[in-house]
Amino acid sequence: MASYIVAPIYAAFVWWFSTGAVLLLVGRSGRSDTLRMISASSLLLASLPGLALTANDTGISSAGAAFSCTILLWGAQEIAFLxxxxxxxxxQPCPAGAKGARRLGFALQAILYHELALLACGATILALTWNGSNHVGCWTFAALWVLRQSAKINLFLGVPVTNDELMPDAVRFLNTYFVRKSVSTFFPISVTLASAVLVIMLQRIAEVASTPFDIVALTLVSTLFxxxxVEHWFMLLPMPAIALWGWGMRSGFPPEDTAMEQKPDTEESDAPPKIVVLASVRSDAAPPRRQQAICARQRLEDQFRQSFREQRAPATPSTALDIGTEPAATINGRTS
Structure with missing residues (x-):
């Protein structure tokens, strides 16, 4: 019973953790190429001997070890690619206006070395385990390769959700080959065929698998499949794939998004100060208490100006004229 429970949990954890670890290593956090090179080399050196040592072992631990070594080898080439x-x-990005066979040719040229590296990894696993009795490594790699090719074709033909926020900066040019639109005919075909293969594997677990090794091996591969x-459905449903591997994208938004966010601040700081704009902001956008304070200050200023005018009033010509005519009226000694 433990074989049916532990194996799928382990496969799901390896799938989730390995994806996030690769994104964390090759993400937008400014990590050096030396660290990436050491990590990829370590994964490569650990996976190949592990596959060779478990090729003739049909124990439960050997099934998990072969599965893990294949994931490590896949992770090494993913680091090199991302x-x-x-x-x-x-x-380079896809040229504007490229369509049909021309666009397909540009897309193949953009990832050709990566595809050849995948084939080389598959051939290496096959050579190490061909004469052995433990073929979990071959099954695991075949599942990863088939599903990855299906995902690439769907992204190329068009899907509603591309999840391109997971792409590191070094391969962000590949986003230009993705098409965000309603799904093509290939999507239901690919998902249906993959689901049919999954049903066959589950049927073999229930009816054909007789040894603990067979149960664990088929459970690991079927869970990964x-x-x-599920990753295919991420391209169709508005499900935030970034939520699963957000811890691997701790460096934040891509540079172009950050530049867009900071652009208004930069323009405002570089522009010379404008008194008219500031005055407009104070009068229109000030909170109510601030407007009351401004009005009170304005009234005080008006009162000060009025008092100043009254004090200066005797020195004005009109006032002097009034003063000059009053004595003239009192010299005759009459006021009427």
Whole structure:
């Protein structure tokens, strides 16, 4: 019973953690290429000997070890791809206006070396385990390769949700080959075929698998296959894939998004100060208490100006004229 419970939990954890770890390593956090190179080399050196040592072992632990080693090998080539080291002979955005076969040709040139590296990894796993009795590594790699190719084709043909926020900066040019629109005919076909393969694997677990090794091996691969189908649905439903691997994207928004957010502040700081704009902001956008204070200050200023005028009033010509005519009226000694 433990084989049916522990194996899918372990496969789901490895799928989730390995994806987030790769994104954390090759993300937008400014990590050096030396650290990435050491990590990719370590994964490669750990996976190949592990696959060779477990090729003839049919124990439960050997099934999990072969599965894990294949994930490590896949992670090594993913680091090389997402870091921009192994993409294609033309690592450039798709030219504007490219359609049909021309667009397909540009897309293949952008990822050709990556695809050849995947085939080389598959051939290496096959060579290490061909004569052995433990083929979990081959099954695992085949599941990853088939589902990844299906996802790439769907992104190329068009899906509603591309989840391109997960793409690191080094391969962000690949987003220009994605199409965000309603799904093509290939999407239901690919998901239906993948679901049919998953049903066959589950049927073999229930009816054909007789040893603990067979149960664990098929459960690991079928769980990984089911998670790959779930990833396909991420491209159709508005499900935030970033929520699953947000811890691997701690560096925040891509540079272009950050520049867009900071652009208004930069323009405002570089522009010379304008008195008219400031006065308008104070009078219109000030809170009520601030407006009352401004009005009170204005009244005080008006009162000060009025008092100042009254004090200066005797020195004005009109006042002097009034003073000069009053004595003239009193010299005759009459006021009427």
């Amino acid at each position: 870091a921009g080291w192994l993409t294609g002979p033309r690592p 089911a998670l790959g189908i």
